[in-house]
Amino acid sequence: MSRLVVLGAGISGHTAAAFAKRWLGSDHEVVVISPLPHYNWVPSNIWVGIGLMKPKKVIVPLAPVYRRHGIIFKQGKALSIHPEGGEGEKKPFVEMEWTAEGKVGTREKVSYDYLINATGPRLKFGATPGLGPDQFTSSVCAEDHAFETSKRVDEMTERMRRGERQRIIVGTGHGSCTCQGAAFEYIVNLEFELRKRGVRDKAEILWLSNEYELGDFGMNGLHLKRGGYITPSKIFTESLFAERGIDWVKRAHVTEIQKDKLHYKTLDGGEGEEGFDFAMLIPPFSGVGLLAFDKEGKDITDKLFMKNGFLKVDANYEQKPFEEWKASDWPRTYQSPHYKNLFAVGIAFAPPHAISRPRKAPDGTPISPTPPRTGMPSATIGKAVARNVVEMIRGETDHPKHHASMAEMGAACVASAGANPFTGTAASMTVFPIIPDFEKYPEYGRDLGFTFGEIGLAGHWIKILLHHMFLYKAKMRPGWHLIPE
Amino acid sequence: MTEEKKEISPYRERAKDQGTYATKPTAWTRFMRIFFPYQLWRFLVINIKMLRMISKGHH
Numbered sequence: 001m002s003r004l005v006v007l008g009a010g011i012s013g014h015t016a017a018a019f020a021k022r023w024l025g026s027d028h029e030v031v032v033i034s035p036l037p038h039y040n041w042v043p044s045n046i047w048v049g050i051g052l053m054k055p056k057k058v059i060v061p062l063a064p065v066y067r068r069h070g071i072i073f074k075q076g077k078a079l080s081i082h083p084e085g086g087e088g089e090k091k092p093f094v095e096m097e098w099t100a101e102g103k104v105g106t107r108e109k110v111s112y113d114y115l116i117n118a119t120g121p122r123l124k125f126g127a128t129p130g131l132g133p134d135q136f137t138s139s140v141c142a143e144d145h146a147f148e149t150s151k152r153v154d155e156m157t158e159r160m161r162r163g164e165r166q167r168i169i170v171g172t173g174h175g176s177c178t179c180q181g182a183a184f185e186y187i188v189n190l191e192f193e194l195r196k197r198g199v200r201d202k203a204e205i206l207w208l209s210n211e212y213e214l215g216d217f218g219m220n221g222l223h224l225k226r227g228g229y230i231t232p233s234k235i236f237t238e239s240l241f242a243e244r245g246i247d248w249v250k251r252a253h254v255t256e257i258q259k260d261k262l263h264y265k266t267l268d269g270g271e272g273e274e275g276f277d278f279a280m281l282i283p284p285f286s287g288v289g290l291l292a293f294d295k296e297g298k299d300i301t302d303k304l305f306m307k308n309g310f311l312k313v314d315a316n317y318e319q320k321p322f323e324e325w326k327a328s329d330w331p332r333t334y335q336s337p338h339y340k341n342l343f344a345v346g347i348a349f350a351p352p353h354a355i356s357r358p359r360k361a362p363d364g365t366p367i368s369p370t371p372p373r374t375g376m377p378s379a380t381i382g383k384a385v386a387r388n389v390v391e392m393i394r395g396e397t398d399h400p401k402h403h404a405s406m407a408e409m410g411a412a413c414v415a416s417a418g419a420n421p422f423t424g425t426a427a428s429m430t431v432f433p434i435i436p437d438f439e440k441y442p443e444y445g446r447d448l449g450f451t452f453g454e455i456g457l458a459g460h461w462i463k464i465l466l467h468h469m470f471l472y473k474a475k476m477r478p479g480w481h482l483i484p485e
Numbered sequence: 486m487t488e489e490k491k492e493i494s495p496y497r498e499r500a501k502d503q504g505t506y507a508t509k510p511t512a513w514t515r516f517m518r519i520f521f522p523y524q525l526w527r528f529l530v531i532n533i534k535m536l537r538m539i540s541k542g543h544h
Contacts, residue, residue: 235508236508238503238507238508239507241503241504242503242504242508242509243509243510247503248503410538410541412538412539422519422521423519424519425518425519428531430534430535430538432538432541454527454531455518456517456518456519456524457519457521457524458524458525458531459531461524461528462528462531462532462535484536
């Protein structure tokens with residue numbers, strides 16, 4: 001009997017564990033180690049953040065799901081990886097610390113034959129003074145953050161009903177943030193909700209982000225065929241903001257946030273400040289800070305992980321200028337180059353470089369988005385890695401045969417722009433491939449036949465459908481595996 | 486924060502300026518975005534397009 005250990009039960013980790021167990025059956029063990037007792041369908045957090053949904057609608061308790069399907073669940077956080085074993089342990093193992101009630105702080109060594117690191121990001125609120133829900137800004141990165149944010153929105157609404165004007169800032173809280181898409185969804189949903197509450201005329205709404213142009217979304221933007229033109233996403237995003245009366249500041253790195261004011265610098269060396277009554281700013285991400293040790297107990301964290309804490313996989317990490325980046329730099333199997341039984345999926349793998357062109361302010365401060373690897377691609381990667389691990393466990397192959405390069409797969413994204421079954425809208429987009437491949441598609445880096453976008457009510461219905469479908473899938477109800485990633 | 490500062494309303498002024506240079510939808514476009522029969526059709530089309538794209542990327 002072999003044991004697969006999956007660290008993390010987010011979109012990629014939960015997908016990997018669920019499929020691995022389905023394919024392996026009872027002949028082998030699948031163990032999930034995750035610090036929270038539930039799975040969170042993160043894309044719907046924006047609706048929690050404006051008060052349309054309660055947090056319980058976007059989470060799935062993991063223990064009963066895993067019990068039903070024979071997956072062993074250990075609620076705790078992984079501290080270190082020991083891929084060669086260690087003192088008293090011949091097999092590779094993970095050292096974890098329990099977070100479940102009654103066991104908090106208890107440490108345990110969990111041995112493995114195969115390990116998938118799907119630990120997701122650490123939300124680095126500390127990167128900008130004053131950033132984060134414990135400081136002066138709100139967040140929708142987790143369901144509990146989003147719930148607190150909705151309370152602030154309610155308070156703000158009350159102030160507007162009393163006739164007070166409110167200044168709102170939404171965007172990124174640091175020059176190296178990713179996940180602009182989540183902030184984008186939040187700002188347009190919030191604007192829609194304030195209209196619904198009849199207080200829109202009291203709100204001044206500002207988008208502030210590290211993108212070079214609006215609509216970059218960390219993917220260097222995208223181009224769409226529309227109305228006889230090939231049009232960049234910048235045009236559509238600016239249009240949506242202009243239509244909704246949302247102002248924007250782009251190319252900005254937030255340097256400090258105070259109770260009612262934030263300071264930022266821009267790519268051209270400028271500096272600015274904006275007052276606010278409510279701000280929802282995405283933090284930068286890093287790895288969760290896993291350590292690694294060899295069998296003698298020597299720290300090999302630098303060998304296995306990049307400096308930002310993400311695990312090195314089969315990517316080309318050679319430092320080179322933007323013009324020399326290639327689609328083939330991106331990983332295909334997500335296997336560690338050092339240990340064949342170690343993989344990383346979702347946000348946990350180290351990307352070889354950004355997708356958007358990197359840029360720096362005159363003082364050297366990087367102000368450009370880092371690459372997103374959430375949602376659909378992270379689930380697709382999780383499933384492909386699970387398939388490879390299963391085949392290796394069964395002895396069908398000694399190397400991963402299935403690949404899921406972000407340079408060879410597309411992504412569908414439905415960005416809600418207002419939640420109502422009759423008057424709501426959402427931007428439905430597909431992009432293929434996610435990583436531009438200028439060798440295959442010289443002009444735009446992408447196949448414009450498979451890259452499209454439009455805004456409308458149909459998108460909102462799709463967003464609702466996805467919400468229910470993916471929560472059903474996360475609950476591993478009958479036929480869950482038939483739902484595509 | 487003083488009331489005086491809130492009255493300055495810098496975003497509103499800038500928004501007018503930025504909006505001047507942005508494309509805006511016509512009333513017809515805005516209507517079609519939420520016109521039920523047309524959106525039912527788009528619902529089908531978008532789903533087919535997404536499934537096509539998903540099948541292209543699976544290895």
